[in-house]
Every structure is written in structure tokens, then in C-alpha cells.
Amino acid sequence: MTGRTDSVAGRRIFVTGGAGFIGSALVDRLVAGGAHVTVYDTLSLGRREFLAGAIATGRCTLIEADLLDAGRIPPAIAGHDAAFHLAANSDISLGRAETDRDLRQGTVATYNVLDAMRQQGIVDVVLASTSAVYGEHVPQPTREDAGPLLPISLYGASKLASEALVSAFAHNFGLRGWIFRFANVVGGRATHGAVFDFIRKLRHTPGELPVLGDGRQSKPYLFVDDCVDGMLFGWRHATEPMNVFNLAVDGATSVADIAGIVRAEMGLADARVTFSGGARGWPGDVSQVRLDPSKLAALGWRARRTSHDAIRDGVRAALRDPSFV
Amino acid sequence: MTGRTDSVAGRRIFVTGGAGFIGSALVDRLVAGGAHVTVYDTLSLGRREFLAGAIATGRCTLIEADLLDAGRIPPAIAGHDAAFHLAANSDISLGRAETDRDLRQGTVATYNVLDAMRQQGIVDVVLASTSAVYGEHVPQPTREDAGPLLPISLYGASKLASEALVSAFAHNFGLRGWIFRFANVVGGRATHGAVFDFIRKLRHTPGELPVLGDGRQSKPYLFVDDCVDGMLFGWRHATEPMNVFNLAVDGATSVADIAGIVRAEMGLADARVTFSGGARGWPGDVSQVRLDPSKLAALGWRARRTSHDAIRDGVRAALRDPSFV
Numbered sequence: 001m002t003g004r005t006d007s008v009a010g011r012r013i014f015v016t017g018g019a020g021f022i023g024s025a026l027v028d029r030l031v032a033g034g035a036h037v038t039v040y041d042t043l044s045l046g047r048r049e050f051l052a053g054a055i056a057t058g059r060c061t062l063i064e065a066d067l068l069d070a071g072r073i074p075p076a077i078a079g080h081d082a083a084f085h086l087a088a089n090s091d092i093s094l095g096r097a098e099t100d101r102d103l104r105q106g107t108v109a110t111y112n113v114l115d116a117m118r119q120q121g122i123v124d125v126v127l128a129s130t131s132a133v134y135g136e137h138v139p140q141p142t143r144e145d146a147g148p149l150l151p152i153s154l155y156g157a158s159k160l161a162s163e164a165l166v167s168a169f170a171h172n173f174g175l176r177g178w179i180f181r182f183a184n185v186v187g188g189r190a191t192h193g194a195v196f197d198f199i200r201k202l203r204h205t206p207g208e209l210p211v212l213g214d215g216r217q218s219k220p221y222l223f224v225d226d227c228v229d230g231m232l233f234g235w236r237h238a239t240e241p242m243n244v245f246n247l248a249v250d251g252a253t254s255v256a257d258i259a260g261i262v263r264a265e266m267g268l269a270d271a272r273v274t275f276s277g278g279a280r281g282w283p284g285d286v287s288q289v290r291l292d293p294s295k296l297a298a299l300g301w302r303a304r305r306t307s308h309d310a311i312r313d314g315v316r317a318a319l320r321d322p323s324f325v
Numbered sequence: 326m327t328g329r330t331d332s333v334a335g336r337r338i339f340v341t342g343g344a345g346f347i348g349s350a351l352v353d354r355l356v357a358g359g360a361h362v363t364v365y366d367t368l369s370l371g372r373r374e375f376l377a378g379a380i381a382t383g384r385c386t387l388i389e390a391d392l393l394d395a396g397r398i399p400p401a402i403a404g405h406d407a408a409f410h411l412a413a414n415s416d417i418s419l420g421r422a423e424t425d426r427d428l429r430q431g432t433v434a435t436y437n438v439l440d441a442m443r444q445q446g447i448v449d450v451v452l453a454s455t456s457a458v459y460g461e462h463v464p465q466p467t468r469e470d471a472g473p474l475l476p477i478s479l480y481g482a483s484k485l486a487s488e489a490l491v492s493a494f495a496h497n498f499g500l501r502g503w504i505f506r507f508a509n510v511v512g513g514r515a516t517h518g519a520v521f522d523f524i525r526k527l528r529h530t531p532g533e534l535p536v537l538g539d540g541r542q543s544k545p546y547l548f549v550d551d552c553v554d555g556m557l558f559g560w561r562h563a564t565e566p567m568n569v570f571n572l573a574v575d576g577a578t579s580v581a582d583i584a585g586i587v588r589a590e591m592g593l594a595d596a597r598v599t600f601s602g603g604a605r606g607w608p609g610d611v612s613q614v615r616l617d618p619s620k621l622a623a624l625g626w627r628a629r630r631t632s633h634d635a636i637r638d639g640v641r642a643a644l645r646d647p648s649f650v
Binding site: 095096099100103107108111115118133135137138144145146147148149150151152153154156157158160161163164165167168169171172242244283284 | 476493
């Protein structure tokens with residue numbers, strides 16, 4: 001599938017959140033394919049070092065700025081061929097303590113990007129969305145046409161709001177939208193999530209691994225390279241004015257299994273796992289997620305790794321990563 | 326069904342947008358049932374005279390303020406038993422000219438109401454939503470579990486965002502939500518819409534009625550009394566933490582039929598109708614809407630009027646209304 005990246009050669013791509021975990025993997029891939037990339041990032045979750053390789057090629061520029069500083073976006077985005085909008089508060093549990101965080105960093109930031117695109121006549125927008133838009137009232141495995149969409153986290157609410165804005169801007173102002181509802185994404189530069197937490201905890205206290213919930217929460221996991229690959233594939237091959245895809249794998253991995261994989265990979269199989277109990281890890285957590293990936297599969301794309309393999313490779317990448325904190 | 330209003334006797338109800346078309350009809354009904362009502366309204370679309378009767382009873386207080394002035398809401402909402410959130414930019418076509426209007430007056434205003442409820446420990450929130458959340462990619466007649474939800478207007482996008490916020494606040498902070506996706510609502514105090522436009526145009530130029538689109542756009546219409554009745558019924562009889570209902574009728578009325586009814590009721594049957602052409606009236610307009618009202622019907626509620634009867638009674642009420650501009 002590497003041939004596809006040739007298609008971005010010479011194209012100018014604007015990436016919000018491009019210094020973050022998924023964003024920087026996307027930027028590496030775009031730059032490797034010959035694109036010219038502008039990253040717009042606050043560096044609050046993202047990190048400059050994640051872009052070191054891309055910047056060294058001379059084809060990646062970092063603008064350290066906030067999407068809430070709306071006036072800065074139009075001049076920054078002008079002249080690009082497409083925008084990938086990945087910036088967001090990516091840590092779902094934070095939204096509960098600071099209730100306007102997702103509204104500002106999610107919904108309002110997305111509006112600002114879209115309105116800047118409208119002003120500058122930029123057509124293609126790719127939105128990183130999430131399975132959290134589905135909430136808990138939909139059939140599983142969940143298809144893209146499932147409803148009602150009643151997210152249980154403020155993060156999920158802001159992503160559904162962002163999807164709706166992409167749709168309305170596409171219809172009214174001639175934009176074309178690609179919405180990817182991500183499974184849980186794992187990989188080397190992750191800044192949160194179960195794999196990240198478990199590694200941190202075991203490095204701090206190698207004999208014990210306290211786990212939120214009863215361990216039976218289970219979700220599909222996607223390796224970050226597959227996530228980037230799927231986005232680029234969908235952007236190239238789906239041609240409606242609005243395109244909505246689950247970006248996921250069949251099946252799921254339980255939190256207890258993740259704990260087992262992390263312990264095994266760290267050589268700490270004897271660490272004692274304790275569960276805090278309860279069906280979900282925290283109040284905005286959807287404990288059982290199954291996503292139907294067949295819509296994107298019908299276009300010809302499948303993730304290379306299963307959910308379990310994604311977890312294993314995610315743990316290995318994190319353990320190898322010198323920047324892991 | 327009038328017996329149901331007894332249930333609000335003595336209850337303290339907060340109504341945003343309560344001086345507007347639907348809001349003031351709700352307030353009249355609540356006050357008639359013995360409730361104590363606080364209206365929070367900017368009076369930008371709403372009008373003080375719509376509340377004259379309610380205020381004269383001594384059981385309705387008007388706070389003239391903006392929901393974007395977030396600090397004013399918590400003291401205003403404190404001590405109420407429920408909030409009905411109807412305030413919004415209700416004129417869909419305006420959102421296209423001023424692209425942040427629906428974001429501010431819809432999404433952000435809804436967040437401010439919900440966060441004030443959280444701060445003050447108020448549990449019940451009833452949201453006026455719209456069939457516009459469905460967009461154009463859903464089966465018809467449309468059920469509440471239809472998807473994907475890809476609104477084509479910024480108004481629809483802001484209502485979908487508001488629904489998502491209600492859901493997330495309900496889940497995280499113990500609120501209970503009732504979301505009603507309205508059909509097109511008609512009645513005496515309407516401030517926009519096809520009936521309103523046609524009467525205005527014919528009063529200005531009695532011999533000619535120019536109509537946007539090809540006249541074949543058709544949607545279900547609900548009389549405002551039925552709308553208020555359905556909301557109060559659903560609030561009392563639906564008991565999930567989150568309740569989503571179409572508030573609608575079977576069938577639909579075409580714009581050409583509306584033009585005919587308005588001409589007949591005004592005694593201007595000879596006025597020449599001209600169509601601007603095209604399938605939709607304006608870019609954010611969903612031209613064909615059919616809503617399935619059976620979910621609320623299963624609880625025991627049906628609108629008293631058909632779509633056609635609602636249009637006829639809406640025209641008559643508007644023609645009788647001394648405040649019609």
C-alpha cells in the first residue's frame with residue numbers, strides 16, 4: 001500500500017494537531033510521500049521533537065499557534081490543497097473536570113478551521129472523529145449509519161458537533177469532507193490511554209498494576225500506522241461530497257488482556273493486577289465497543305494488524321520510544 | 326389531554342426563548358396549568374407582548390438577557406424544577422450569511438444552559454431540536470434511530486451539537502434529557518417560515534406570490550399547540566435518562582399546497598404563483614422531509630391536526646394575530 005503515498009507528492013497539506021501522537025505519524029507519512037506540510041499546533045499535547053524528522057527534510061513547517069486564535073488560521077491555511085484536522089483534547093476523561101474544554105478545543109476550534117477554509121477557498125477537509133460519537137444506544141458491531149447518536153462523553157459530543165459542522169460547511173460552501181471515526185489508536189508517541197497508563201504504572205511500581213474498572217471493558221484497537229494509512233486511503237478513494245467511515249478493525253481487546261500483554265512485553269508477568277471494579281473505567285467511558293469496518297473494506301482497505309497485534313506492537317513501540325514519559 | 330397540565334401546578338419552570346413563537350405558547354400553557362415560569366430571552370426574535378397574558382397572571386417573570394452572558398444564567402436558573410431550552414436562531418437561512426450565528430446562539434448557548442444546570446443541581450432539561458439534524462442521508466419516513474446524521478444547515482449542525490451536549494451532560498452529571506425533533510411548526514406568533522412569508526408577500530403585493538424553489542418541497546407541519554402538548558406529554562411519560570422523539574405528524578404538505586391554502590384563506594385565490602425553480606428553497610433547506618411519529622405515539626400521544634390542517638389553522642391564526650408584522 002506504500003505506493004499510495006506517491007499521490008501526495010508536491011501537494012500542500014495543512015495538518016492541525018500535527019505535532020501530536022497521530023498527527024505526527026501522519027506528517028511523517030505525508031513528508032515521506034513528497035508532500036509539503038504545514039503543522040498548526042499549540043504544542044500543549046503535541047511535541048516539537050515528534051516533528052524533528054519531518055522538519056529536517058525541509059518539507060514541514062511548524063506554526064505554534066492556537067486554533068482558538070481564529071484570526072491566525074486564514075493566512076496560515078491559505079494556499080493549501082487540503083486540511084487534515086486532528087487537533088483536539090484527546091484525553092476523554094479530562095472533559096469532565098473542565099466542562100468547556102471539549103467545546104472550545106473541539107467544536108469551536110473545528111468551526112474556526114472550517115470557516116478559514118471557506119474564506120480561503122480550500123475544499124478538502126479530513127476530520128479525525130471517534131467511535132465515541134456513537135455512545136451506548138447503537139447496535140454492535142456498529143455501522144456508520146447507526147443511530148441515535150448519543151455520546152456519553154463531552155469529547156464524543158464535541159466530535160459529533162464537529163462532524164455536523166463539516167457536513168453543513170460541505171453542503172453550504174462547497175467543501176468536501178472525509179470523517180473517520182477512529183477506534184482506539186495505539187503506537188509509539190501516545191500520550192494517554194490504557195497502554196500508556198499501564199507502562200507508566202509498571203515503571204513506577206513494577207510489582208503491581210492497578211486497573212480502572214473490572215477489566216472486562218473491551219474495544220477495538222488500531223495501530224497508528226494503520227490509522228494514517230486508512231485516512232489517506234479513504235481520502236483518495238471515497239468521492240462523495242461527504243464521506244463517513246469507521247476506521248477500525250473487527251473484534252476487540254479487553255483491558256485485562258491489555259494488562260497481560262503489557263506485563264509480558266515488559267517482562268513483568270508476575271506483577272499483580274488489581275481491578276477498581278465497575279463496568280467502566282470512568283464516567284465518560286463506553287465500556288463495550290465493536291465497530292464494523294466493512295464500509296472502508298468495501299473500497300479496498302483493511303488494517304494490517306488485528307486489535308491484539310496492534311496492542312502488542314503499540315506496547316513495543318512505546319517501550320522503544322526514548323521520548324516516552 | 327388538558328388534564329396533563331395539572332401536573333405542572335406549583336412547579337417552577339425555566340424557559341429559554343420563552344418570549345418567542347413556540348416558547349410563548351409553552352409559557353401560556355404552563356402558566357394556565359399553575360406553574361411558575363421564568364422566561365430568559367434576549368427579545369431579539371421573541372417579543373414582550375407575546376408574554377403579556379402570562380405576566381398578567383403573576384406567575385411569569387421575564388429576564389431580558391443573553392445566554393451568551395454565561396454568568397447571568399446560574400443565578401437565574403437556581404431553584405427551578407426543570408428547564409425548557411428553546412432559545413436559538415430559528416431562521417435556518419440566516420446561518421449561511423453569518424456563519425458563527427448558530428455556533429454561538431445554538432451550541433455555545435446550550436452549553437451555557439447545561440453547565441448552569443450542573444452548577445445549580447437542576448436535573449430535567451427539555452431541548453427543542455429539529456428534523457434538520459437528519460440531513461438528507463436517512464431513510465424516510467425517518468425514525469429517531471436513523472443515521473448517519475449529516476445536517477446540511479448550520480442550524481441543523483448546532484442542534485445536533487446541542488443534542489450531543491445534553492446527552493453528555495446527562496451521562497456525566499446526572500441530568501435527564503428530553504430531546505424533541507420538531508417538524509416545521511406553524512401558528513399565530515411565527516416569525517419566519519413559508520406561511521409567514523406568503524402572508525407578508527400577499528399583503529404587500531396581493532396579485533402575485535413568488536415562491537422559492539419549484540414548489541414540490543414538502544414537509545410535515547405541526548400546529549404550535551400540538552407541539553407544546555407533545556413536549557409536555559413526552560416530558561411526563563418518557564422516563565429514560567435520555568429520551569429522543571420526533572415531534573411530528575404522518576405525511577407532509579408541499580410548498581405549492583401551502584401557497585394554495587394561504588391564497589384561499591386570504592381570499593386571494595386568483596393571485597399568480599411563480600416559482601423560482603430548483604428542488605430546494607435555499608441551500609440549507611432539506612426539500613423532502615418525512616418523519617415517523619410512532620415512537621411518541623407508542624407512549625400514547627398523537628397530534629390533533631394533520632399537516633394540512635396545521636397549515637390551515639396556522640394561516641388563520643396568523644391572519645387573526647394583531648401582532649403579525
